[in-house]
Every structure is written in C-alpha cells, then in structure tokens.
Amino acid sequence: MKAKTRPGSDSLKIPGLQIVLDPLTSLINSGLKSTYHQLEVLGTQLAATIEQITMDESQLVTLEQIKSAHNYLKTRPDMVRTPTLMHVQSLFEEHLPKDASGKGMGIDLFMKMENMQTTGSFKIRGVLNQMRKIEKRYGDKAKLVTMSAGNYGKAFAHCVGKRTTKSVCYMPLTAPKNRVTTIEGMGVEVRQVKTEELQPCVDRLVAEEGYIYCHSFDCPNLIAGNGSSAIELLEDVCDPDVVLVCCGGGGLVSGVATTLSLLGHRNCRVYAVEPEGAPSMKESFKVRQPVKLPKVSTVAGGLAPPYAGTLTYKHCHWYVEDVILVSDAEILEALKVLYNRGIRAEPSGCAAMAALFSGKVPDVEGKKVVVYVTGGNVSCAEMKKFIGEEDS
Template sequence: MNSKSKHRSYSIKIPALPEVLNPLTTLINGGLKSTYSWLEIIGKQLAATMEQIVMDDSDLVTLEQVQAAHSYLRTQRDMVRTPTLMHVQSLFDEHLPRSDSGEGIDLYMKMENMQTTGSFKIRGVLNQMRHIQKKHGDDAKLVTMSAGNYGKAFAHCVGKRPVKSVCYMPVTAPQNRVTTIEGMGVEVRQVKTAELQPSVDRLVAEEGYVYCHSFDDINLIAGHGSSALELLEDVPSPDVVLVCCGGGGLVSGVAATLSLSGLRNCRVYAVEPEGAPSMKESFKTRQPAKLSSVSTVATGLAPPYAGTLTYKHCHWFVEDVILVSDEEILNALRILYNRGIRAEPSGCAAMAALVSGKVPDVAGNKVVVYVTGGNVSCLDMKKFVGEDDI
C-alpha cells in the first residue's frame, strides 16, 4: 500500500447516515434555525473531505519516518524518555470538566517540560540536524528563527561547532532566553516578528547559510512524533489528546503518529493562544495563514505564520484547533504550579483548554494533556503566580 492510500484511509471523515438524516428530525423538533446549523456542519465536513481528495499528501510524514527517528533518538544521550503521569485526575479534580451526570475524565499528562533543554524541541532538532549533516556536511553555516525553546535546543546541538550559527529572535522574546542562547555559543539577532522570515531569507541568499526551520520541516515533525510512540507505550488507547500549538510541528508529529498507528477514533486537538491564532485562521481559510501581528503571554506559541507542512498535517490529522486566552493560560499555569509542576505559559495551553471547559465530549474518556515546556525564570514565575505564592 502506498503512502497516499495509507494517509487517506485514516483521515477522511464522511458524515454517517444518521447525521445526514438528523436535520429532518431537527426541522420537526427545533425549527429552521437549528436545521440550518446541522446542514452547515455537514457542509463543512463534506468540504473538508473534498479538499483532502484533491490535496497532494505525498509530503506527509510516514510512520516509518517517525519510527526511524525514534530509534535514532533512543541512542542519543541528549534525549530522554519523558514520563507520562497516569490517572492523575484526582490532583486537579475541582478544575476538571464533568458531564451533567457527574462523570469525569481519566487524565494523563505527557511531561515534555522534563525533556533536555526544558521542552520537547530537542526531539525534532536532533533528528533535523542528523539529516542536515548528511546533506550539507559538518561545515555548513546554520541559521534559524525562534522565540526561545527551539533556539535553545538548536544552540544545545550546534553551539559548540567551530562554524558560526545564527538565531533570529523576536524583540518580544524573554531576555533570559536570549541570554541563554547566546551563552550556548549561538549569535542572537533580535528583530520585529514580521521581519523574522525576511531576515533569515537574506542571510541564506547573501551569505550561504543553511536554514533550519523551527517547525515546518519533515524531519523535525518525525522527531516530535517520537513522543507519541512513547505515549502509546504508556496509554495504548487514548480517546482525546491535547497539544499546545505554535508553528504546529509537535501537534503535526503527534497527530500523524497516533493516526498512522491505527488510532482511528482518537481526537487530537491543537491549542493556540487567542492572540496568535495562525493555525485556527488556516483552518478557516483552508490555507496556511499569515498574521500581521501577534500578542500573547505564550511567546513560544506565536509565530507570524502557519507552516505549509504543518498546516497540511493538521488538516489531515487534527480534529480541530482550540483557542485559549492569556488569562486561561495563566490560570492553568497556576493550577499546575500548585501541584508542583513547573511549566511556562506556552507549555500550559493544552491544560488551559481542558480546565476552561473548551474541549468537547471528554466525560468518561482517557484524556492526554501535553505539558510542552518548563523554561520559565523565577522572576517571571513570581509575576505569573504571585510573589506571595512562590
């Protein structure tokens, strides 16, 4: 079976016959307005299905690529197998959603904040660098752009090389992250968010640098997918998986890996900040979206655009994109902190979606929350949590 047919077999969603007939029942019971809503939902499902039929899926990650990345990463001392906290709903019971009958959820947490360099990023970067080295050799000058966590993982991998490497960062990036990356041996250049990509492109064109994309890269996506293979060892049949989404590299890898592993009924949601909804806008327009500006406390989830590859993966494998406010993100941060879990705002978005009640139909289900990063300074934590609580 070729890659294309494998991807199609797991992603097309055609409304079942009862769903198609339901508008007739609704018309009788609820009137034209509610019937129109049902027809609109079915229309969107059919439109998405038709789009998948004509979309080229040849550049989607394969399970074999994820498995190869996983095998490689297991040999690397810079990558650890992060723990999955299991059946921990009682730790957060007062904050978790319940059904009208009082039924709760079975909660699992994938702790990528405990990964080397403090976030999941090292998974993708190690696999990405392996392929770049094969293609360009050891002497290639490397450039990337990052709000912090990718840049930190990038610097961890390349900062000691004798060849110069550059990381462009937005002026909104936390200063402690700038200092950290510079201290690891990579030159940092800060520019406005809208100037990140043009600055990288100029360096590639004029000085021969090799661009290491911080999210829109197939080898990066495959590396991130390794976390889902670990998750399946701990939770073989999750029902709902919530993943923080910035550029979308992690959720692309996780969602694709779960789907291609045969979990047809598992719903994976990407969670973005309201102030940086690039993937949500992409879902609306059915093409990768660019944002004129971003504003969120979760600076690691605020790229100026959605990637072409990551949008395509999310379109194929992600159930939907959920937006959370900065207030909801910081509330989730405090909830985690009060249970001894150190997470940065960008790492809390998935938890924020759950505790704010924005994830549909979770009662009675196995729900996995990805905590994706813990790179937050004590000074910032004081500001987020409150000095009296530190």
C-alpha cells in the same frame, strides 16, 4: 470526527465522505426542505472532504520516517524518554470539568511531561533529527541560521553551539533577555530584529552568504522527530481517547497526531490548543489553507508565530480533530495550578491543560485524556510575575 484514512485510499471508504453523503441523502428524502444553516454546514463538509481526497500524500510524514527518527533518538544521550504521569486526576479534581449537576466526569488523566526533556522542552526531539538529516546532506561544516522566540533556539544552540562553523539565531526584540543570553552562552550568535523583519533577515543570509535555513516548526524532519513522543506515550497509555497538545507552529501536534493515526489509533481525538491572541492554526482551519496573522499577542510567546506552516497545516488538517482556543487568563490559571502541584511549566507549556480545566474539550466523560506539558523554561522572576506575590 475528522477522516483519518491515509490520503490516496479509495475515496469511497473515506469516513469524511460518508459524513457528507448521509445528510445529503436525508435532504433528498425530505424533499430538500432544509434550513440555510444545514446547507451551509453540508457545503463546508463537502469542501473539506474534497480537499482531503485530493491531498498530495507525498507531502505528509510517513510512519517509516517517524520510526527511523525514534530509533535514532533513542541512541542519543542528550535526549531522554520523558515520563508520563499516570491516573493523576485526583491531583486536579477541583479543576477538572463537571457535568450539569456539578459531579465529576470520571476522566482518567495522563500527563506527558515534555517540560522534563533536555533543554526544557520537546523541541530537542525535532532538532536532533533535523540536524541528522542536514549533516547527511551538507556535512557538519554547513553554516546554519534559524529564527526563534526561545525554546527552538535553545535546542538549536544545544546541537550546533559547539561547532567551529558559525550559526545564527534571529530573535524578536520582544524575546526575554534571559532567553537571549542563554542561547548566546551556548555558542550561537543572536541577532534581534523586529518581528516583521525576522523572515527577510533569514532569507537574506541564505541568499547572500550561503547559510542553510533550519525552520523551527515547518519541517518534515522536525515533525517526524516530534512524533517519537507519541510512540513513547503509547508504551505507557496503549489506548488514549483524547490527546491535548499545545500548538504554536504546529510541529509537535502534527507529529503526535500523525503518529497516533498511522499506528492505528484513528479513533483517538487529538486537539491542537492555541492562545486566543495567536490563533494561526484555528484561522487556517476556517479557510482551509495556512494563513498569516497581522498581529499576535499572548503571554504564551512560544505559541505565537505569526503564521501557520504549510506542512504543519496539512498534517493538522488531516490528522487533528480540531483547534481549541484558550485565553491568557486560562493559561495563567493552569500555570498556577501546576505550580501548586510542584510542576514547573512555562505559559506556552500550559495551554493544553488550560483547555481541559476550562471545560472546552468536548466529550471527555469517562475518557482517557492525555495532556502534553510541553515546556518548562521559565525563570524564577517570570514565575513570580505569573503566579502573583501571594502564591510565591
């Protein structure tokens, strides 16, 4: 269990420190007769704990910011309170993990349906709160620029497309054509460039033409807005044991994990779920700093930024239990299962369910498990390709 005490607390009370002290005491008592592996694990735990103790608290989103965002979003007609499907394990009984004898594990399953959110994904939560702060600081005439593979761009366009001031969304050349036309149709100019040129193009527009950059995941206002979903979740499931959240840039899982912990649910294990072909947060956890990947490749394009955000890494490092990787095959299998239960979800929205179905989530027997279905922006043509001719 990761330490979840707020940074800045008395270090002697940090659970993560005790995780280090206990095995160290054992080693001393046994005359330091230990294997190299045990010492290596101890060193890793010690390094991680020191990093947590020294983390700058001011860089993390506060409960006050999350509650402020939640109260604001409740007043917005273009954001809905998404439903939580309750006790739905019987719908997926054959796909849930089994014990060694082949029996079910007694999982009590809940699903937070962010695929039913305005614009088809959770993104609108963070974007609305982000725009609220930008307008307060720069007014409603500021020229805005972002980059997105789809869902953030759609939420961004929903919020700014009707303004008279020009806004630009840079998209990779690999972005599906229907995503491009959707964003353009909502009033935002789309400029498609190679993936490696996205950030330089945005930076150039900011430096030379005075645009304000709206980051698609590494932004405290986005994280706070996304945290509103966890407040809703707790109104439906007051004591979750395990929460699984799809992770691309990490903006949603940062908000969810932070909110649950700050509201007192520190024993609830929150897992970020990434594709094997785009493991930026997993790799960041390994080296204890945000990393950039030389290449990403996955069917879940919305979960494939080439780098982990500085802010989202810090939140995930402190509040997220671990990062679980799933294959494209596991993601598509989860998509098919959801489709056959009448649930429309894009590949990026299925990763968390894929982690559960594939048995990769530890210690779920008899637990209340919440799975986030994060997006449903998938066309009929794409769905037909994903599920296969025989299932359509």
